[in-house]
Amino acid sequence: MNSEAGPSASVLDRPGEPLSMAEAAYRAIQDRLIRLDIRPGAPINEEELCQRLGLSRTPVREAVKRLEHERLVVVYPRRGTFATEINVTDLTYILEIREVLEPAAAASAARHSTAADRAAFRALAGELAAETALGERPDELMTLDMRIHRTVYAATRNPYLEDTLIRYGNLATRIWCLFLDRLEGMAAHVNEHAELLAALTDGEAGRAAEIARRHVIEFDKAIRAVI
Missing domain, CATH: 1.20.120.530 (GntR ligand-binding domain-like)
Incomplete structure (x- = not known):
């Protein structure tokens, strides 16, 4: 993993705004979930996200926990974490x-x-x-x-x-x-x-x-x- 690569920016980041690694991970993953770059129902692979964002496991894990609270991801015991399905109802x-x-x-x-x-x-x-x-x-x-x-x-x-x-x-x-x-x-x-x-x-x-x-x-x- 290239630690100098850094997370890819969210399109909604404010220019010049300093972000912690946890906040950067949160915004980047949130952006992918909202835009359906991570498809509804798809598994959330933390290791793959770490590599893609150039971040360690801790900020990515913290971000996923926040996104669970926002109903963008769901955790199933013994199955794993997934992007929330979209229910039009x-x-x-x-x-x-x-x-x-x-x-x-x-x-x-x-x-x-x-x-x-x-x-x-x-x-x-x-x-x-x-x-x-x-x-x-x-x-x-x-x-x-x-x-x-x-x-x-x-x-x-x-x-x-x-x-x-x-x-x-x-x-x-x-x-x-x-x-x-x-x-x-x-x-x-x-x-x-x-x-x-x-x-x-x-x-x-x-x-x-x-x-x-x-x-x-x-x-x-x-x-x-x-x-």
């Missing part, structure tokens, strides 16, 4: 949570955002305009969608709300990835965030909350249409 439960918490987060972000947050919102709006102008590029659009959501969550300044929404957003994104090749109009769906980012930049909490609620509902409808 879970979509209903996830919607119930996100339909309440996503609007709350958007309103909170509009109220508590700093000048740096608002600059981040404007930068993301610029990326969004450039990306959707290029047409359907599912992987890039999905990554941008996740970055927008996580920027909103961070702007709430509520770590408990942020952690909860990241957890359920990850589960929703896994379902999205399962049907990625069958979903139409992804650019239009992701571009709905332009209105949200404008509301957040202007500090309009009520409008931001309504846009976020509508976005979650439309996501649910789009998935159900192809199931």
Whole structure:
């Protein structure tokens, strides 16, 4: 194993953010699980992950334990650890949570955002305009969608709300990835965030909350249409 290789970066890592080895392992493995690079039901081979990420067994093992808590992996006694299967019936439960918490987060972000947050919102709006102008590029659009959501969550300044929404957003994104090749109009769906980012930049909490609620509902409808 090349100890100098280091873990491959998650697409959601923040540039310049220092990470512990355990955190780096967690983010890298989480990213593979969310994007289905590790397929649902596939065994989690810790030794292989160590080699792929250039890390020792301890941070990888710690990461897998965290991911079990987030329902991204499951441990079966005497059988091993596996990527959690995707059950589309879970979509209903996830919607119930996100339909309440996503609007709350958007309103909170509009109220508590700093000048740096608002600059981040404007930068993301610029990326969004450039990306959707290029047409359907599912992987890039999905990554941008996740970055927008996580920027909103961070702007709430509520770590408990942020952690909860990241957890359920990850589960929703896994379902999205399962049907990625069958979903139409992804650019239009992701571009709905332009209105949200404008509301957040202007500090309009009520409008931001309504846009976020509508976005979650439309996501649910789009998935159900192809199931």
